[in-house]
Amino acid sequence: MQVIAFVSGKGGVGKTTLAVNVAVALAQRKMRVLLIDLDPQNAQRLHLGMNPDEIAGLTREGIADTSIFESPFGIKFIPFGRVSEAELEDFEAELKLHPNWVTDGIDSLTPGCFDFIILDTPPGPTVFLHQALLAAHRALVVVLADAASYATIPTITSLIEQYTAGRSDFFGMNLLINQMPIHSKLGHQVRSALYANYAELLVPIAVHKDPRVSQALGFERPVLQYEPGCKASLDIQSVADWLLDSIEQ
Ligand SMILES: Nc1ncnc2c1ncn2[C@@H]1O[C@H](COP(=O)(O)OP(=O)(O)OP(=O)(O)O)[C@@H](O)[C@H]1O
Ligand SMILES: [Mg+2]
Secondary structure (H helix, E strand, C coil): CEEEEEECCCCCCCHHHHHHHHHHHHHHCCCCEEEEECCCCCCHHHHHCCCCCCCCCHHHHCCCHHHCEECCCCCEEECCCCCCHHHHHHHHHHHHHCCCHHHHHHHCCCCCCCCEEEEECCCCCCHHHHHHHHHCCEEEEEEECCHHHHHHHHHHHHHHHHHHCCCCCCCEEEEEEECECCCCHHHHHHHHHHHHHHCCCECCCCCECCHHHHHHHHCCCCHHHHCCCCHHHHHHHHHHHHHHHHHHC
């Protein structure tokens, strides 16, 4: 079983979108996948058509067999849960006291039920990122091909190194470019700079900017299900293939 954390230094780069859709692509390859939302925005459920009145999630029920929801898209998931500000503060305090809360929760799941557990995190250095990196075997850093996102890479990669130092079961991190513009000189220049400076970390596929992605969210479903043949869906399928290949190696 592999635990993969989707992380980023900058917000709004597409972590949640890619976590959900890579999970669906892996499920289409007969992998058993559990998505866990470690972001207080509780937004993952919006991609999965969950009842908007549902407040349940890991903040109240923990990470356990009994807190798992079934989606119609071939994957299972544990939402963050809807919480008040005071409840969130208490939860964060508990996580600070127990840095392995997420790891212990994952270890408590019935063994052998999942091939992949995918963790979605909020941007930047948070207690949720710390928890996710202590549990993960691999981190995918989502970046945009723009200067602002590029500038955050040194900070997020050194945080990952710091939180995973000395772990023989951490296989490494990769950078995944999202929202790659099809015709943009600047975008291509940033992509070239990424290849020049981070060649060994880069996932060899960039996910293109595609209006179908936000349309799919409007219909509360993964883009892979909404428009399987669109550019972004095909890119995401290639990312899933790359992931499986890289694990085999
Ligand atoms: N490849 C893409 N093409 C077009 N739009 C995209 C793409 N990926 C993500 N988006 C859009 O970008 C916005 C942000 O995506 P998302 O919520 O997945 O980012 P995030 O990194 O999880 O954000 P946060 O840091 O707030 O958690 C959404 O409106 C989403 O539809
Ligand atoms: Mg998100």
